[in-house]
Amino acid sequence: MFSTALTWSDLAFLAQGAGMTLAVTVVSVVAGTILGILFGMIRVELGAYWSAPLTFALDVFRSVPLLIQLVLGNALQSIMRLGWPPFTTSCVVLSLYTAAYCTEIVRGGISAVPPTTRRAARSLGMTWWQDMRYIVAPLATRVSLPSWIGLTLGVMKDSALVLWLGLIELLRASQILVTRLQEPLFILMICGAVYFIISFPIARIGGYLEKRWSPND
Amino acid sequence: MIEIENVRKSFGPLEVLKGINLTVPKGEVLTIIGGSGSGKSTLLTCINGLEAIDSGRIVVDGTDVHAKATDLNKLRRKLGIVFQQWNAFPHLTVLENVMLAPRKVIGLSKAEAEAIAVKQLTHVGLGEKLKVYPNRMSGGQQQRMAIARALAMSPEYMLFDEVTSALDPQLVGEVLDTLRMLASEGMTMICVTHEMKFAREVSDRVAFFHKGVMAEIAPPEELFGAPKDPELQAFLAATH
Amino acid sequence: MFNYTFHWNQAFKALPHMLDGALVTLQIALMSMIVGLACAIGLTLFRLSGNRILNGFATAWVEIARNTPALFQIYMAHFGLGNFGIHLTPFTALLVGIAFNNAGYLAENFRGALKAIPDTQTRAGRSLGMSSMQAFRLIVLPQMLRVAFLPATNQMVWAVLMTSLGVTVGMNTDLAGVTQELNARSFRTFEFFALAAVIYYVIAKVLTLAARALAWRMFRY
Secondary structure, eight states, X not given: OOOOOOOHHHHHHHXXXXXXXXXXXXXXXXXXXXXXXHHHHHHHHHHHHHTHHHHHHHHHHHHSOHHXXXXXXXXXXXXXXXXXXXXXXXXXXXXXXXXXXXHHHHHHHHHTSOHHHHHHHHHTTOOHHHIIIIIIHHHHHHHHHHHHHHHHHHHHHHGGGGGGGTOOOHHHHHHHHHHHHOOHHHHHHHHHHHHHHHHHHHHHHHHHHHHHHSOOO | OEXXXXXXXXXXXXXXXXXXXXXXXXXXXXXXXXXXXXXHHHHHHHHTTSSOOXXXXXXXXXXXXXXXXXXXXXXXXXXXXXXXXXXXOXXXXXXXXXXXXXXXXXXXXXXXXXXXXXXXXXXXXXXXXXXXXXXXXXXXXXHHHHHHHHHTTOOSEEEEESTTTTSOHHHHHHHHHHHHHHHHTXXXXXXXXXXXXXXXXXOSEEEEEETTEEEEEEOHHHHHHSOOSHHHHHHHHHHO | OOOSOOOHHHHHHTHHHHHHHHHXXXXXXHHHHHHHHHHHHXXXXXXXXXXXHHHHHHHHHHHHHHHSOHHXXXXXXXXXXXXXXXXXXXXXXXXXXXXXXXXXXXHXXXXXXXXXXXXXXXXXXXXXXXXXXXXXXXXXXXXXXXXXXXXXXXXXXXHHHHGGGXXXXXXXXXXXXXXXXXXXXXXXXXXXXXXXXXXXXXXXXXXXXXXXXXXXXXXXX
């Protein structure tokens, strides 16, 4: 009824590609989130005027195609004789890209904590850091989590672009198989299904959390 | 004339109207008082067909509101309703808000609709605010706009659903004045309200609703002066 | 640190060529938005129709568009359709892929915008004697367009950025494609792509600011 030239080792090859996708995603999201939290806090504490240079720099990452950023990143590390392998370059660029978006999410989350609440904390004698850790962090995380989940899924999808630097992630692995086996639709559908199966449930959870935690008007 | 015969309505397991019988002749001003959840607001939305009823009939000038054959859109032109939350159309100016239905529902020309709109807005005291967007006005002004919007359709009956409950205290007066004016002009009105003083002054009859039942209905002096129903007595004692 | 001489002259000399590419980029983005918008309107109507098949189709489109990479969608258009004997040019495949993506995201924007309009607005309109169609057309739809406008213009900026993915399927007439060709010939990767980045940045900023100005002018309430 339905025959395919696809072998188990081919599927293993795809799985390796998926592994690369996840690796790049995880590293970039972790690094990007840490940077995003840092930059977000800086933006809030410094205010719009003084953080303008930072805002501008991060805005660039959001207004230039990721593909161009990867090429530039690669060219730059080559010029600087850093000798980074493609994986490192990809993760660095993707981390900065993630950080740019994460900064806005973090900033929004911190700003959503009512200043009256924070003033109450300080009035009780808490230090700035204690206010941040015990009051702001839990509340801001609640507000930001749905958006952050959205960002993580976005980064996973954008990680497909690292194929341009030669990394064999899921989409590239699929393309290699297609070239060899000439069954484009079938293989690409498997590829799409993998992305979908990872992304869809997490997106649903994010949507559910957003509804559950949204303030009742 | 509005005839309400044995109307029952439930929201799921909760029965909100338990057999209401009421006749409102032309020209009468009827106020309905009662605690929350007594079914007062639900009755109004049943009269103009926004809510369906489970049993009974509501007949407006001979037309059964809930009959399948009834053209609700046409019927609603006769029944003006103003809600607690005025529901201004935010994307239109005050004038456009009032002109919209006369133009699109009745089919009047732009000039005719505008003339009517200006007349009604001046009538309610908003003649200076024609080109303003609703979100720039106070709640009292927006509510008066909602009244003008309903009046622009030349309704024969006006239904008011707690129209002052969402307003700051100092804005309540201007809206009540508008209602008083309409009553003195002979409009048939059914007002659900918490404003007892207003009810006393303006109504021809007052109805007291309690837990989905119309417990008592009488002219204001009788209802407020010599209440018969024990729940009504408790209610009046609590609200004075 | 930089044992490398930057040769910006070459990049600047190629600027007119790159700007031609930018024009193609804008063209593709615009066309993909028009097609995407039309499809999104259709998808929204399907979802509102109550018909299970139409609703299912629309939901499937939206969820696939939003849960798979845009590059995958472009690959599908370019390689995947080969199974059916349809061989699209790089230009068309890019256009189809981005339009598919746009439609999905825009349909979701529309859905959110519709949810944001309280149904008390419809009630007020119907109480004035309007039919459902009238209430939707005169009261809900104008407000929905206002809510959906900025997200839709955001999607347009995304479309511009997504056109760069065309190089992976052999596009060589848009900005990224042109830059890649220049790069292949001269190996001045950094200079050429840096200039391309600046052009993309300018386009993105101009579009964003124009959208905000337009929103302020049109919806000034």
